[in-house]
Amino acid sequence: MNDKNIYKRLYKDYTKLYLNKIIFAAFFSIIIAVSTSAIAWLLDPAIKKLFIEKDQSLIFIIPLAIILAFSIKGISLYLAKTTMISIGEEVKKKLQFDMIKSLINADLQVIHKKHSGKFISNLTYDVNHITDSLSTGVLNLFKDSVTLIGLLMVMFFQNWKLSLIAIIMIPLASVVSKTLSKRIKKVTIEAQEKSGFLTTYLVELFKNHKLIKIFQKENYEKDRANERLSELKEKNKKILIVFTRMSPVMETLTGFMIATLIFYSSKLVAKNELDINNFFSFLAAMMLAYQPVRALSNLAMVFKQGLSAASRILPIIDQENEIQEQTDSRNIQLNKGEINFKNVNFFYEREEGNILKNINLTFEGGKMTSLVGHSGSGKSTILNLIPRFYDVQSGDITIDGQSIY
Incomplete structure (x- = not known):
C-alpha cells in the first residue's frame, strides 16, 4: 500500500466521520491566522501614530486592539487544539x-x-x-x-x-x-x-x-x-x-x-x-x-x-481469514464420536514442508487415546486440526463419518 492509498484509507475510514469537527477547528485556525497577522500589522500605526507623530488620541485604542488580538488568538488556539485532541x-x-x-x-x-x-x-x-x-x-x-x-x-x-x-x-x-x-x-x-x-x-x-x-x-x-x-x-x-x-x-x-x-x-x-x-x-x-x-x-x-x-x-x-465459517454447513450428528483422519497432509508454511504427511488415524469414541512422540512430531497439530484451528492442505477429517469441512 503506497502513501497515497494510506492517506485515502485513513480519511475514508477514520477522519471522514469527524469532518464537521475538522471544519470547526479549521475555522478557528483562520481566526488564529487573522489575529496573528493583526498583531504584526498593528505595530505600523502604533509606532507611526504614538511614537513618531505623538498622536495621543490613539493611546488607548491601539494597545486595547493588541490585547484583543492576543486574546482572540489564545481562545481560538484553545478551541482548535481541544477539538483536534478530541478527534x-x-x-x-x-x-x-x-x-x-x-x-x-x-x-x-x-x-x-x-x-x-x-x-x-x-x-x-x-x-x-x-x-x-x-x-x-x-x-x-x-x-x-x-x-x-x-x-x-x-x-x-x-x-x-x-x-x-x-x-x-x-x-x-x-x-x-x-x-x-x-x-x-x-x-x-x-x-x-x-x-x-x-x-x-x-x-x-x-x-x-x-x-x-x-x-x-x-x-x-x-x-x-x-x-x-x-x-x-x-x-x-x-x-x-x-x-x-x-x-x-x-x-x-x-x-x-x-x-x-x-x-x-x-x-x-x-x-x-x-x-x-x-x-x-x-x-x-x-x-x-x-x-x-x-x-x-x-x-x-x-x-x-x-x-x-x-x-x-x-x-x-x-487481514482475511483462510479458515471461513460456512453459513450453509450442516450440524454434525454425534453417535459414537469416532474421529478419523484420512490421508491428511498439513504444513504451517509451505517453505517449511509438511508437518503431517499422509496421516491416517482413528480415535474411537468413548475411549481415551494417547498421542506419544518427541517434541515437534505433530501431536499438538493433530489436536488443533479437529476443532479447525487450522485447515488441512489435503485429505479429510470426519466425526462419525461426517466431514468437518
Missing part, C-alpha cells in the same frame, strides 16, 4: 478497536506467527503515531499554512522588496525537511521494532516470573532488560535528534535572513523608500512567520511517522 482520541479508539476485532477473528496461525508483545506494540506505539499525525499534524497544517499566508500578506503590504528576500527561506526549509523526513521514516520503523522486542520481553518476563526465581536468574534478566531498554533508548534518541536537526538549520537561516534584511532596509530608509514604522511592522510579521515555517517544515517528518505506523497497522486490520 485524535476518537480515531485512536477506532483504530485500536478495529485491530483488536481483527485479532479476535484471526486464524490461530496469524496469532502464533507473531509474538503478542509485538501486537501490543502495534496497538500502542504505532496507533499513537497515527493519531498524532492526524490530530497535531492536520491542525498545524491548517493553522500554520493560513497564518503564514496572512503574515506574508502583511509583509508584502509593508514592503514587497523585503518580502521577496524573506520568502527565499521557505523553499530552503522545505529542502531540509524533505531530506530529514526520509531519515525519520527509517528510524521510526527501527524504533517500533525495538518497542515490539521490549513489549515481547516484558510479556515473557511476567509469564515466567516463577522460573526466574527458581533458577535464580534475576541478574541475568536484569541484564537482558537493560539491553532491551538501551536499544529502544538509542532509537528514540535518533528520532528526537533528527527532529532537533531542524533547529540549528532554521536558526542559521533566520540569522542570515534578518542580517540581510537589516542591511538592505537601512539602505531603503536612507533613501526614504522605507519608513521606520513599516520596517518594524514587517520585521514583526517576519519573526512571527518563523514559527509556522518551522512547524510546517517539521510536518513532513510527523506525517512520515504516521504513514510508517499506518503501513504496519492497516494490514493487521485488513
Whole structure:
C-alpha cells in the first residue's frame, strides 16, 4: 500500500466521520491566522501614530486592539487544539478497536506467527503515531499554512522588496525537511521494532516470573532488560535528534535572513523608500512567520511517522481469514464420536514442508487415546486440526463419518 492509498484509507475510514469537527477547528485556525497577522500589522500605526507623530488620541485604542488580538488568538488556539485532541482520541479508539476485532477473528496461525508483545506494540506505539499525525499534524497544517499566508500578506503590504528576500527561506526549509523526513521514516520503523522486542520481553518476563526465581536468574534478566531498554533508548534518541536537526538549520537561516534584511532596509530608509514604522511592522510579521515555517517544515517528518505506523497497522486490520465459517454447513450428528483422519497432509508454511504427511488415524469414541512422540512430531497439530484451528492442505477429517469441512 503506497502513501497515497494510506492517506485515502485513513480519511475514508477514520477522519471522514469527524469532518464537521475538522471544519470547526479549521475555522478557528483562520481566526488564529487573522489575529496573528493583526498583531504584526498593528505595530505600523502604533509606532507611526504614538511614537513618531505623538498622536495621543490613539493611546488607548491601539494597545486595547493588541490585547484583543492576543486574546482572540489564545481562545481560538484553545478551541482548535481541544477539538483536534478530541478527534485524535476518537480515531485512536477506532483504530485500536478495529485491530483488536481483527485479532479476535484471526486464524490461530496469524496469532502464533507473531509474538503478542509485538501486537501490543502495534496497538500502542504505532496507533499513537497515527493519531498524532492526524490530530497535531492536520491542525498545524491548517493553522500554520493560513497564518503564514496572512503574515506574508502583511509583509508584502509593508514592503514587497523585503518580502521577496524573506520568502527565499521557505523553499530552503522545505529542502531540509524533505531530506530529514526520509531519515525519520527509517528510524521510526527501527524504533517500533525495538518497542515490539521490549513489549515481547516484558510479556515473557511476567509469564515466567516463577522460573526466574527458581533458577535464580534475576541478574541475568536484569541484564537482558537493560539491553532491551538501551536499544529502544538509542532509537528514540535518533528520532528526537533528527527532529532537533531542524533547529540549528532554521536558526542559521533566520540569522542570515534578518542580517540581510537589516542591511538592505537601512539602505531603503536612507533613501526614504522605507519608513521606520513599516520596517518594524514587517520585521514583526517576519519573526512571527518563523514559527509556522518551522512547524510546517517539521510536518513532513510527523506525517512520515504516521504513514510508517499506518503501513504496519492497516494490514493487521485488513487481514482475511483462510479458515471461513460456512453459513450453509450442516450440524454434525454425534453417535459414537469416532474421529478419523484420512490421508491428511498439513504444513504451517509451505517453505517449511509438511508437518503431517499422509496421516491416517482413528480415535474411537468413548475411549481415551494417547498421542506419544518427541517434541515437534505433530501431536499438538493433530489436536488443533479437529476443532479447525487450522485447515488441512489435503485429505479429510470426519466425526462419525461426517466431514468437518
